[in-house]
Amino acid sequence: MSRPEPSLLHVPTACGALALWDWCASGTKESNIVLIHAAGLHARCWDEVVRRLPVTFRCICIDMFGHGRSDTPAVEQVNWRPMASALLAALAAVGLEPQDVAVLAGHSMGGWICAVAAALSLQPFPGLLLIDPVIQPLDKYGPPFTSESDRWAQVVRQMTERRRDAFEGPADMFERFKGRQPYAVWHPQVLRDYCDHGLSAPSSGRESSWRLLCRPALEASLYPAASRWDAEISQELAVLAQRRQPVTILRAPSIEGGQPFEGSQTDPALAARLGSGAVDIFMEHVNHFIPMTHPDEIAKHLQRLASPARSCL
Secondary structure (H helix, E strand, O other): OOOOOOEEEEEEEOOEEEEEEEEOOOOOOOEEEEEEOOOOOOHHHHHHHHHOOOOOEEEEEEEOOOOOOOOOOOHHHOOOHHHHHHHHHHHHHOOOOHHHOOEEEEEOHHHHHHHHHHHHOOOOOOOEEEEOOOOOOHHHOEOOOOHHHHHHHHHHHHHHHOOOOEEOOHHHHHHHHOOOOOHHHOOHHHHHHHHHHOEEOOOOOOOOOEEEOOOHHHHHHHHHHOOEHHHOOHHHHHHHHHHOOOEEEEEOOOOOOOOOOOOOOOOOOHHHHHHHHEEEEEOOOOOOOHHHHOHHHHHHHHHHHHOHHHHOO
16 A cells, blocks of 8 residues: 655744645544754755654654745744744644654664753653754853864864855756765765755746755754763653663764764763663764665654554563
């Protein structure tokens, strides 16, 4: 049985409207899965993962502020913490309480948002899947910053601000990106989904170019925020540890001095910080973009964690 295309909902929150892409279940619904993307990407980058899941799973993929079809705040107002609160509000608006979500999963920035949202929630989520989350070792947060953290933030910000912003259309974007890193190693259909759903069409006869929905200046502002002291979440991790929150961490190798996004920024000791409910899975032959390069693997983990049999244990 094939899965129909998702419906798009705009849900108001205190910080603006979030766009939810709802892949409704076909037949008897078994589980709800919620998926949160990385900085600079969007909710439709999960399409290849969703297509590999049973059609009896309802999947809700959410565009965070400034990404995809969600509202865009002023650059100076961008902060990760309000996104976690808005995530909980958006789920409540569509009638989902935490206990209704079999798996709350996030990649990179999305993993950070999911961890904080789970800690903020008064009710536990049955399962968390954090995919190479940007939850760093304590010594990476500042100011003052380590020389490596400072170098990484500067390189990523400059690279993002210089990113091409205008294209003839999604096909032009795909052709330009398919031979460049990090996109060259992505699953081709994931890259097509990124391009097909990541641009806004020309809005007037005078404008001929398609533009990135996630503006380069906004994306660039997100990366330094990852290393500020207000992004350090030891208290939230302690809350999850005290609850014995079931959480699975998928982690890429760390590469000191490597290119941006080549290696992981996840604290290798994150599972220990999360306590007895955490499982650490080290994936040796991947880079940071695990859902983009290995959608099959992500789908397998989601199906395992969301299976009704597991929820009854």
